[in-house]
Amino acid sequence: xxxxxxxxxxxxxxxxxxxxxxxxxxxxxxxxxxxxxxxxxxxxxxxxxxxxxxxxxxxxxxxxxxxxxxxxxxxxxxxxxxxxxxxxxxxxxxxxxxxxxxxxxxxxxxxxxxxxxxxxxxxxxxxxxxxxxxxxxxxxxxxxxxxxxxxxxxxxxxxxxxxxxxxxxxxxxxxxxxxxxxxxxxxxxxxxxxxxxxxxxxxxxxxxxxxxxxxxxxxxxxxxxxxxxxxxxxxxxxxxxxxxxxxxxxxxxxxxxxxxxxxxxxxxxxxx
Amino acid sequence: xxxxxxxxxxxxxxxxxxxxxxxxxxxxxxxxxxxxxxxxxxxxxxxxxxxxxxxxxxxxxxxxxxxxxxxxxxxxxxxxxxxxxxxxxxxxxxxxxxxxxxxxxxxxxxxxxxxxxxxxxxxxxxxxxxxxxxxxxxxxxxxxxxxxxxxxxxxxxxxxxxxxxxxxxxxxxxxxxxxxxxxxxxxxxxxxxxxxxxxxxxxxxxxxxxxxxxxxxxxxxxxxxxxxxxxxxxxxxxxxxxxxxxxxxxxx
Numbered sequence: 001x002x003x004x005x006x007x008x009x010x011x012x013x014x015x016x017x018x019x020x021x022x023x024x025x026x027x028x029x030x031x032x033x034x035x036x037x038x039x040x041x042x043x044x045x046x047x048x049x050x051x052x053x054x055x056x057x058x059x060x061x062x063x064x065x066x067x068x069x070x071x072x073x074x075x076x077x078x079x080x081x082x083x084x085x086x087x088x089x090x091x092x093x094x095x096x097x098x099x100x101x102x103x104x105x106x107x108x109x110x111x112x113x114x115x116x117x118x119x120x121x122x123x124x125x126x127x128x129x130x131x132x133x134x135x136x137x138x139x140x141x142x143x144x145x146x147x148x149x150x151x152x153x154x155x156x157x158x159x160x161x162x163x164x165x166x167x168x169x170x171x172x173x174x175x176x177x178x179x180x181x182x183x184x185x186x187x188x189x190x191x192x193x194x195x196x197x198x199x200x201x202x203x204x205x206x207x208x209x210x211x212x213x214x215x216x217x218x219x220x221x222x223x224x225x226x227x228x229x230x231x232x233x234x235x236x237x238x239x240x241x242x243x244x245x246x247x248x249x250x251x252x253x254x255x256x257x258x259x260x261x262x263x264x265x266x267x268x269x270x271x272x
Numbered sequence: 273x274x275x276x277x278x279x280x281x282x283x284x285x286x287x288x289x290x291x292x293x294x295x296x297x298x299x300x301x302x303x304x305x306x307x308x309x310x311x312x313x314x315x316x317x318x319x320x321x322x323x324x325x326x327x328x329x330x331x332x333x334x335x336x337x338x339x340x341x342x343x344x345x346x347x348x349x350x351x352x353x354x355x356x357x358x359x360x361x362x363x364x365x366x367x368x369x370x371x372x373x374x375x376x377x378x379x380x381x382x383x384x385x386x387x388x389x390x391x392x393x394x395x396x397x398x399x400x401x402x403x404x405x406x407x408x409x410x411x412x413x414x415x416x417x418x419x420x421x422x423x424x425x426x427x428x429x430x431x432x433x434x435x436x437x438x439x440x441x442x443x444x445x446x447x448x449x450x451x452x453x454x455x456x457x458x459x460x461x462x463x464x465x466x467x468x469x470x471x472x473x474x475x476x477x478x479x480x481x482x483x484x485x486x487x488x489x490x491x492x493x494x495x496x497x498x499x500x501x502x503x504x505x506x507x508x509x510x511x512x513x514x515x516x517x518x519x520x521x522x523x524x
Contacts (some may be wrong), residue, residue, distance in 0.1 A: 117452035133453045134408060134436045216410065216437030216448070223438075231438065232338045235416035 021226065030192025030248060037245055038238045045242045053220040054228035057248065058084050058205060061224060065143040065204040066197055069151045073200070074193070076148075077155035078185075085110060092156075100151035105214025106145050115214075138215035139222050143204035150203055151196035159185070202251060279308055301329045304499045305351055307342045308334060309358035309417065309486065310441045311459075312380075314466035315519040316356070320513075323506050330499050338416040338441035339363075343459040346371060346491065353494040355504055356486060357461075358442075359417035373497060376489030379507055380521040381461045383481045385426055386474040387449050394455055399429045402456055410437045410454040418442045421482055422458040423448050429480040446471065460484060462520035486521070 011019075045051065080092050098106050114121045115129050124130040132138045166188065170180045184191070208226040215222040217231065225247055232240040274435040304323075308316050311512045313336050320332035335342065335352070346352050346366050356379070357363040363376050388396050388498045394407065402409055404488075412419035426433060436454065438483065439445050442463060448454040450470040465474035488507070490500045 099320060111453060115453045117449060133410075133448075203464065212444075217439065218435070218437050230440070231413050233344065234338070234413055237344075 010270045033241065033244055033248065041238055043240055045239050046246065048239070049227065050219050051239065051243060051246075052224075054225050054243070057136070057139075057220065057223065058225040061139045061143060062201055062204040064140050065147055065241060066201040068144050069148050069200045069204075070193070070197060072144075073148050073151040073196070074155055078181075080152070081156045081159035086172075095152060096149040098145050101146075103142075103146055103209030103211075104213050107142060107181065107210035110138075110142060110145060110210065110214040113200055113266050114138075133214060134216045134218060134222060136221060138217075139211055139224060140209035142214045143207045146207055146210055147200040147203040150199035151193075154192045154196030154199060155189060158196075159187035161192075162188050162247075194258070198254070202254070205247075205251065237241070280474055284346055294472070295346045298319055302498050302499055303331045303333050304334065304353050304503060305333050306354045306356070306503065307346060307350070307352040308336055308354075308356040309337045309339045309342070310443050311358050311382075311418070311463055312336070312356055312486065313443075315462075315521065316513050318515055319503070319506060319512055324473045327487050327502060328504070330502075332503065338412065340413075340415045340417075341441075346486045349493075352491045353496045353500040354488065354490055355419070356488040358484065358486055360419070360485060360487055361419065363489065366491075367489070373490040373491050373492045373494065376487040378524055379485050379488045379504070380486040380516050380523055381481060382486070382521050384458050384476055385387065385464050386456055386476060387446070387459050387464060387467075387471040387473055388456050389449060389452050390469065390472055392472050392474070396456055398474075399426065399431045399480060400475060402433050403431055405434075406422065407456060408436045408454045409433050410439055410448045410457045411435045411472060412441060412445065413438045416441055417446070417484065418459060424482055425476060425480055428482075429476075460520070465518075465520035 016234065018182075076095065079089065082093070085091075111133065112120065114124070115118045115132050116122065116125050121132060124132065131140065162185070167180050167184050170184045171177075175183070206226060207224070208230065211222065211224060212227055217223050217227050219228075223231070225243060229240050229243040229247070232243060306320070308317065313334075316334060316336075320334060321389065324330060324332055327396040335345070335350075339359060342352075342355065343357065343362040343365040346355055347369060349482075353364070353374075357366075357368060357376075366372060369375060373452060386396060386399070386402070388394065392403075394404075396402065401407075411422045414420050414423055418441075437448065439448065440469075442459055445454075445457040445459055446463060449457050461473065464471060488505070489506060490497055495501055507516070516523055
């Protein structure tokens with residue numbers, strides 16, 4: 001299975017040069033951010049109430065989103081990977097649409113569906129008195145809408161690669177469908193599940209367009225880190241820089257932490 | 273994956289569209305970049321068309337947004353030729369860094385109005401009515417001109433309101449109220465006119481109201497100062513002035 005350890009390939013120099021350019025391009029904005037960061041004010045700004053509120057709200061909503069994505073995304077991935085039904089490819093394209101859509105379009109769509117005058121929202125309001133916009137629930141909905149496809153696609157790919165004979169054997173040995181799903185299928189797709197979870201969580205953490213359009217922007221209610229950063233750009237650019245840096249640090253440390261633990265090493269090939 | 277052919281078929285018109293627009297752009301000699309407060313969108317769109325008709329070879333390109341955003345873009349060196357702000361504070365940010373060619377001046381003013389959903393279902397008739405805690409009121413951050421003006425008006429009237437959302441610019445307030453998600457907001461009178469019945473305006477008494485002043489100026493680094501002056505001249509011409517009046521602005 002595994003290739004001979006790190007056999008060195010000689011790259012043609014133009015490709016190497018282009019690769020280095022790409023590397024520099026992706027890296028340089030982070031250096032620019034570090035360069036402009038007012039380090040002396042770092043601690044003063046980080047402990048500010050509104051920044052702690054935004055950070056806490058972001059963590060809370062994105063974790064909630066990650067959990068909901070697993071609960072709803074895994075069955076959906078299973079349906080797309082394992083069940084043959086007419087128009088499956090079309091359905092799959094629809095399910096992943098929100099991944100390629102500009103998030104603000106997703107926000108408008110959510111507004112006109114679940115808003116107070118929206119397709120379903122009007123009944124939520126008149127029958128149950130539930131109003132979603134401008135609530136933390138709306139933030140989670142916006143995040144789920146854009147993040148779920150990342151989990152679904154990853155888990156679906158994992159399910160497709162999985163040799164279904166293992167499950168068949170477990171079934172012939174008397175395992176119930178639920179037992180086989182829990183004890184055979186789920187453990188086998190763990191790497192792709194974790195990868196999808198991290199991608200979805202990261203996408204939720206960075207969500208801006210759909211959130212501000214559907215959920216609005218109110219500190220401690222709907223103002224997540226990206227929204228707080230954008231708002232701070234006007235009032236206090238130094239806060240915006242420090243907020244940006246905090247987000248870079250959070251995202252980067254999660255990627256590093258998860259990479260070694262669950263995602264496998266790069267030379268083993270990623271599960272995606 | 274989902275039909276590669278479908279993907280290509282979808283791409284072809286997009287690419288040809290992009291190709292078309294780039295050829296038509298290359299025939300234009302000059303692009304005049306006008307950075308304008310989003311509340312000026314409607315009259316400026318017409319002014320741009322009229323100016324282009326009078327000056328073949330010039331294309332007017334608008335960058336519309338919150339004046340605070342635009343001022344920041346200009347400070348960071350964005351290629352603007354003209355800057356029209358919705359308040360003096362944001363124009364000063366640009367002017368104080370010596371980024372203007374000559375002093376800015378007020379070319380239009382307007383006042384504020386409460387906006388409510390069409391038909392005014394909550395029967396809002398005064399600023400006092402906005403204090404109802406169940407009412408959803410939206411505004412912008414206080415750095416955006418309309419947010420600052422709103423705070424001033426509410427303070428003058430002695431009314432305390434906790435907003436439910438701070439939108440990024442005046443268009444955000446318009447969207448939330450027009451779609452019925454928010455019950456009320458405060459915007460420029462001109463915005464109510466431009467909305468063409470999407471929202472309903474409720475007058476704010478003169479003693480609490482403010483005069484929102486819109487300054488305009490030419491950017492120092494502009495390569496198109498002649499065209500920039502031409503665009504401003506058009507706004508000051510009788511035709512331009514009647515356009516601004518038509519959209520609910522007063523002209524000094």
